[in-house]
Amino acid sequence: MENTFTHALPNKSGYFGEYGGSYIPEQLQAIMQEITDAYDEAILDSTYLSELADLYSGYVGRPSPIFYAKRLSQKYGRGIYLKREDLNHTGAHKINHCLGEALLAKRMGKKKIIAETGAGQHGVALATAAALLGLECDIYMGEVDIAKEYPNVIRMKILGARVIPASHGRKTLKEAVDAAFEAYLKDPVTQLYAIGSVVGPHPFPRMVRDFQTVIGNEAREQMAELTGQLPDHIVACVGGGSNAIGIFSAFLNDIKVELHGVEPAGRSLTEPGEHAATMAKGKPGVMHGFKSYMLQTEDGEPQDVYSVASGLDYPSVGPQHSYLKDIERVNYDTISDEEAIEAFFEISRLEGIIPAIESAHAIAYALKSKRLRGNILINLSGRGDKDIDFVVENYGEKYGIE
Structure with missing residues (x-):
């Protein structure tokens, strides 16, 4: 477990390249x-x-298993594997x-x-x-x-x-x-x-990243055991970015493994306040004590954000993600509300797994992106018990739930 806590970044001042740091009152x-x-x-x-x-x-039940989603794989013509963080005690990677x-x-x-x-x-x-x-x-x-x-x-x-x-x-x-x-x-x-x-x-x-790298360390061994090789692609949703950095960390030096972070396009990617796509639409700024990509107004204040997934509607993102974007190690893309909800029902009805709406963004990207080929590992970061009432109230009729 000690290797989990050994990383080159951040530096002693807490920077990942130009991002991170500690922009807080002197007394803190x-x-x-x-x-x-x-x-x-x-x-x-x-x-x-x-x-x-x-x-x-x-207590948590680690290691969380990796599940081969056979029916999704057959339907979409790619090997889809799920890192089951939803099976942890409390139902998520948190x-x-x-x-x-x-x-x-x-x-x-x-x-x-x-x-x-x-x-x-x-x-x-x-x-x-x-x-x-x-x-x-x-x-x-x-x-x-x-x-x-x-x-x-x-x-x-x-x-x-x-x-x-x-x-x-x-x-x-x-x-x-x-x-x-x-x-x-x-x-x-x-x-x-x-x-x-x-x-x-x-x-x-740094701390939260280190604790979450248990996900990637397990997944690396599990995929090698299950398939005899590393995955071709790893996909995870990104709000603040803890589940994503947790699974990405163990594969950052494996250049042949493509890494994909999925942000919420919400109701409209082009209209401010109707999405939370920090990487796609933001620029470097400082909020909540750190520097990172940030959705901001013309005067530098945090922009209003929105997502159907409550855990993704944040106007900034972890500083290491910003660094990984700039060095082009991770591909960051977006999924809309409707695409996420469609994936929510797709995996529920094909695999018997009800995901968190946050995780459904990653699932949607893995199913629809034409650039993904071969074996795909999705970090299923949480279960959807918390979302059931909201989904039924707002989307039940469309998906045949009376």
């Missing part, structure tokens, strides 16, 4: 350095690493870094962990980790997402977390991050902000 810099130092010590501590590894296997962050908070003597959440999967995973380790937990969530992802709200409350609505702006993920940062600034000493993706000031893009 010492706190960030404390977190960095604690993390650097933890990943050299065999006790910490063993406890995390034991939780991954005995538990991987939440356990790592919660263990670190406990090690640092923190009393509370706080976080933002969009689709609710990070919130559920963090509430789960908090309950397991005896920590208090506050989850900030946009009012729109609270209504849209209500099953996950209930799960968080059952687990003992406080769910605090973000009621300003568009009342979605960006606003939840704003609210969580404000709460953290009020007390960075007794609580740890467990950021939910590979975003935020250094060291969080």
Whole structure:
């Protein structure tokens, strides 16, 4: 497991090329350095690493399996494999870094962990980790997402977390991050902000990436065992980008393996505020303490964003993704709401797997892109239990659900 934490980037200042860093108030810099130092010590501590590894296997259920989607493969004329992160405890990849962050908070003597959440999967995973380790937990969530992802709200409350609505702006993920940062600034000493993706000031893009590389490390061995070779293509959805960087990391040096990150084109890729396609339409900017590609207004403020998938509607992206775009190692493309929902039903009815709408963006791209040939590995980052009510209410009639 120690190899999971060994990477050339970011540098000591938290930069992936020109992206990343720590653009935060001076009073927080010492706190960030404390977190960095604690993390650097933890990943050299065999006790910490063993406890995390034991939780991954005995609590989360890792390794998550890879499933050959035979019926999809036959219909679309390509070999489609699914990395089943939806089978993890709590139903998504988020538990991987939440356990790592919660263990670190406990090690640092923190009393509370706080976080933002969009689709609710990070919130559920963090509430789960908090309950397991005896920590208090506050989850900030946009009012729109609270209504849209209500099953996950209930799960968080059952687990003992406080769910605090973000009621300003568009009342979605960006606003939840704003609210969580404000709460953290009020007390960075007794609580740890467990950021939910590979975003935020250094060291969080590095930390969350490291915890998520368990996905790619497993997948590399599993695909070699299943097929005798590495996949030709790997596809993952990208909002902040944690599930994608987690599976991409183990294959970055394998140039013959093409990597594809899929962003939400929403209702319209050409109209500002109707998509969250940061890579396709953004430019470098600073928000939430880090520099990365960002959807922004003419005066440099974060642009309004939208996606049918609550976990993807964020106006920036992890800084390592921006670096990988610039060096052309990863191909970033987009999928619309309608294409994602069509893929949601396609995999449900052909393979008996109901995916998260976020993951359905990756599935849609793998099914429709003409550039993909050979074996394709999709990171099925989460399950769709949380989305069922919303999908039936908005798309049920079209797909024959009365």
